[in-house]
Every structure is written in C-alpha cells, then in structure tokens.
Amino acid sequence: MDPLDVLMNKEKVIPYFQPIISADKQEVVGYEVLARIMTSQGVKSLGWFFHDESIPYEYQEEIEDHIQTLALEYYINHDLEQFLCLNINIQSLLKDDGERLFTKLRAYESKGLFFEKIVLEIQESDYVENYNNIKHLLVYIQNTGVRISIGGIDNATTNLERMAVLKPSIVKVNVGFIEGDAFPELYRDVLHSLSSLTRKLGATLLFEKIDTYQKLNFAWKNGGRYYQGYYLSVPKAEFIEADFCKHSIRKEFHHFINYERKKIESQLSLTETVGLRLKATLKAVKSYGDFDAAVLSIAKALTDLTFRVYICDHDGFQQSSNAVKTENGDWTLEKESRSKNWSWRPYFLENIVRMNYEKKGLLSDLYTDIEKDEMIRTYSYPIGEQLFLFIDIPYSYLYEKDGLL
Known part of the structure; x- marks a missing residue:
C-alpha cells in the first residue's frame, strides 16, 4: 500500500487495542493503541507506515494524531481503570515540546481523563539519538502525571545509564526476535541487569511479542510483571473483559512454579x-x-x-x-x-x-x-x-x- 493511499483514506484508519496483562493480578491492566486500516482484504496493520523512514514525517504525524484522537474518544467513553498506552514519535514531541499533544490531553481532562492513566511509549533508538534534547522534556511530561514507557529493547546495546536518568515507569523488552526455545545467554545477562535496574527505579518490566508458551515462561522467569503478545491476546477493535485470561494464566503459572x-x-x-x-x-x-x-x-x-x-x-x-x-x-x-x-x-x-x-x-x-x-x-x-x-x-x-x- 502506498503511503498516500493511507492519507487519502484516513477515515478507514482505526485504533486497535492490545491488552497488557499483569502477572500479579492475572488481569488486563492496560491497552496499547495500535494503528490499523480497513481494506478490501480485511483489516491491516500500519506498523510499516510508522517505521518506514522514507515516508515524510508530516504524513506519519497526521495519522498518529488521528489515531490518538479516536483512541482517546473511545477510552473516555468506557471509563476504564486500565491505562492507555500511546506510541509517540520523538520528533512529534520535540517539534513543539509536546504542546500539541498536551493541548489534546487537557481537552479530554475536562471530560474525565486522568493523566495518570496515560502512558507515552517512546523507542529506545529514538531517545538515544535525541537524548540531550529529550531528557528535560520527559521530566516535564512525567511531572504532569503522564507516565513514560521505553520500548524497543531487544539486544545487548541497551544503555542502562541513560535509562536510569530518564526513570521510565515501564520498560518494554521485545522477545519477538528470539527463535524457538533458544534464549542467548548474553541476552539473559542483559535482562538480569535490566531487571535489577527497573527494580531500583521502581519501574515495571514489560515483555512484549510473546507468541509462545516458552516466551511467556521466559518473561516470568526474568522478572516480567507485565506481558503482551499474541499468545495472550491479539489486538482488537474493542476492549475486552479484564479477567479474560485469569484462569489460563494461573494454569501456566502453576506449571512454571512446579x-x-x-x-x-x-x-x-x-x-x-x-x-x-x-x-x-x-x-x-x-x-x-x-x-x-x-x-x-x-x-x-x-x-x-x-x-x-x-x-x-x-x-x-x-x-x-x-x-x-x-x-x-x-x-x-x-x-x-x-x-x-x-x-x-x-x-x-x-x-x-x-x-x-x-x-x-x-x-x-x-x-x-x-x-x-x-x-x-x-x-x-x-x-x-x-x-x-x-x-x-x-x-x-x-x-x-x-x-x-
């Protein structure tokens, strides 16, 4: 699909919500907002649209803004206890120091939105490249009550020192790249350091892209409090019951513990x-x-x-x-x-x-x-x-x- 086709059919771009499951409650504690587009072949992911560097930033920003608006409207109308996680382009925040985003959030605040229930997810690769510019902006954002999540952590190059300064509320570890049951020992060492750091920071470790029983077990063994992935639930156009997986998760935990x-x-x-x-x-x-x-x-x-x-x-x-x-x-x-x-x-x-x-x-x-x-x-x-x-x-x-x- 051509990027222009996405812009020309913006009314067909809709938010999907992927549940984030808590290990302690075995319930949904939040939803990540993902972009989808309705086509003649069915609903398709727009992940490629936001990751393709050849697509003009203005195109991505327009669709990002559209998705955020629809997601916030839907979220407000359901009055949920769960938090809402919005994927944010670093350039979008730096462009105006987050003013456009916070103008929108303040508008929904008058309708009952609590800033403490909003999580902004940035990618590790983005903040590393813009670290000096963004660290002060993230501190300001966190002071409003909005929480920060750092995603895209999937290798041994993670800069723990910089992450410690940013003090995110959630750290997302991607296990999707791991093939089969092979979990590299170097990766285990990085996770050990990451788990220790998040514990000291009071942050929560979230494992994403969990698509097998083995990866859920890996997340459980390595200090993951939050889980996300197709093995637990595929993204959907609507919110699901908070306890939809309580029985199955408890059963998995029983096997892990034994x-x-x-x-x-x-x-x-x-x-x-x-x-x-x-x-x-x-x-x-x-x-x-x-x-x-x-x-x-x-x-x-x-x-x-x-x-x-x-x-x-x-x-x-x-x-x-x-x-x-x-x-x-x-x-x-x-x-x-x-x-x-x-x-x-x-x-x-x-x-x-x-x-x-x-x-x-x-x-x-x-x-x-x-x-x-x-x-x-x-x-x-x-x-x-x-x-x-x-x-x-x-x-x-x-x-x-x-x-x-």
Missing part, C-alpha cells in the same frame, strides 16, 4: 550428594599442607561428577594447581593456575562469607566456563582455616540430572 520447584529440589539434592561424598573423601585426606596432592586425591574420588578441582584462600588467591581431567579420564595438574585471583568474579566474596558463616557448601548458578565454553556449575566448600575447595561440575553430568540445567 517446574522451578523441581529444579530447586534437584539443586538441593545435588548439593547434599556432593557434600556427603566430599565429607567422606576429606576424611582420607591426611593434610592440606600439600595442596596439589589434596586436589588430585579429591578429584580422583569424585571423578564421575567433576572435571576440575582447586583450592583458594579467603581473598580469592588460588593455593593449588588446577586438577584437570584429561580426555582419556586421567587427572593432571595445571601448575600455571596457582596464585591466580578470583575475587573479581560475581558473588565470589559473598559466597566466601556465606560459607564461613554457615559452615557448609554452596552450589552456584549455571554459568559459562571460559575455558570449556559450556554451561557448568561449581560446588564450593570450606575445608580449613580460610581455605575453600572448588569443584567444577560439567554440562554432561548436569544434563543427566533433571532440573540442573
């Missing part, structure tokens, strides 16, 4: 198993005076569940060589690893303090081992005065045990 509960039980079981076997093995270790001899002895006794064993002190300095399993199953010492420091690793010092305090071993989260380039876990255990044993457990062993991956 699975995670089994994983936790498996991890506790592994922690206990390794701990018991290690205690029995340590009884045979007469002295830790020769650290290399000690790690070799321990490694051979636990050869079925580890590929590397070493000892560190409480400052993270490695006191032993690495006892490493070779391809044929024998054990050898990597002496060059002695005296390396591991205190820089995330959670290292926290785990050292916990082991000192609790006097028991700890099982790490899954992480990628740099040398083997595979997912592993590490079991750590206090073995003496300011000495700690580290046992690296390979992917192959974890794969055989339910709930450890």
